[in-house]
Amino acid sequence: MIKLDGKKVAAAQDEKMAQRVADLKDKGVTPGIAVILVGDNSASAVYVRNKQRRAEKLGMNSQLIHFQADVTEKELLEKIDELNHDPEIDGFLVQLPLPDHIDEDRVINAIDSKKDVDGFAPENVGHLWIGEPQTKPATAAGILMMLDYYDVDLDGKNVVIIGRSNIVGKPVAAMMLDKNATVTVAHSHTKNLKELAKTADVLVVAIGRAKMINKDYVKDGAVVIDVGMDRDENGKLCGDVDFDDVESTASMMTPVPGGVGPMTITALMDQVIEIAEKRANG
Numbered sequence: 001m002i003k004l005d006g007k008k009v010a011a012a013q014d015e016k017m018a019q020r021v022a023d024l025k026d027k028g029v030t031p032g033i034a035v036i037l038v039g040d041n042s043a044s045a046v047y048v049r050n051k052q053r054r055a056e057k058l059g060m061n062s063q064l065i066h067f068q069a070d071v072t073e074k075e076l077l078e079k080i081d082e083l084n085h086d087p088e089i090d091g092f093l094v095q096l097p098l099p100d101h102i103d104e105d106r107v108i109n110a111i112d113s114k115k116d117v118d119g120f121a122p123e124n125v126g127h128l129w130i131g132e133p134q135t136k137p138a139t140a141a142g143i144l145m146m147l148d149y150y151d152v153d154l155d156g157k158n159v160v161i162i163g164r165s166n167i168v169g170k171p172v173a174a175m176m177l178d179k180n181a182t183v184t185v186a187h188s189h190t191k192n193l194k195e196l197a198k199t200a201d202v203l204v205v206a207i208g209r210a211k212m213i214n215k216d217y218v219k220d221g222a223v224v225i226d227v228g229m230d231r232d233e234n235g236k237l238c239g240d241v242d243f244d245d246v247e248s249t250a251s252m253m254t255p256v257p258g259g260v261g262p263m264t265i266t267a268l269m270d271q272v273i274e275i276a277e278k279r280a281n282g
């Protein structure tokens, strides 16, 4: 079984991305990313810090805008408007979840779709599904980047995706369809999930339930992508897939941690740099 090593792929991409940033700086353009964080959710703070560190490591401009949890929706929308018009910021995102008094949809919709590096705005979802992506949700883009690195050809393959969230399952489905895979999206109402999952040449699991997927769900030789970031009974970070149980059945599989996680930030940075490249080329 080949372990799909997200850290290794991310490091390889970082080298290329740092060079692209250097080339842009030679043309007088520094790629700029901003992240808006609201409140003190500790998981969100870790994600945001990791994004900032990576951007700085690559030589990009990185801005953190941190609001207290009681920020009004109006104040947040004003900041978004400011970033929409800031020529130095190529892309920005609002770290979710937001406090209950703020309407997440209204916030996402307020982001200029060209700077919506999370790819969550309805306009960008539409672009993605018609096969003309403008920006792509980073986790999904990172998964495709990882498969490409390991030469996993999706053409004609049966893909089963377990999980239909807007941030993972659905965008992965759109991107894999575009690569000519035959895609099935399963969820909590799916009947005979084990039998269905066993038809997959490539099984993508984004459920949020620790180690739910064991070898009974996996065809011999399948490629298994585990998006889950869960805690096991001892509080240790683990995925949705029981890695030890599936190891002898899968041909390739992502570990957790060290699989899809590092690819998400890589894909995000790649996207910001791509927008900056468009800016540099007028």
Ligand code: NAP
Residues within 6 Å of the ligand: 139, 162, 163, 164, 165, 166, 167, 168, 169, 186, 187, 188, 189, 190, 193, 206, 207, 208, 209, 227, 228, 229, 230, 260, 261, 264
């Ligand atoms: P989500 O919005 O909660 O969606 C979970 C999906 O799983 C839903 O479609 C749900 O079905 C389905 N599901 C739940 N229980 C199921 C079951 N027993 N059988 C079949 N399907 C079931 O989750 P998400 O945001 O996509 O995240 C999924 C996991 O990925 C989480 O562990 C999250 O932390 C992780 N994640 C990791 C990254 C990363 O960068 N590594 C990024 C994003 C998310 P219904 O739609 O029917 O409810």
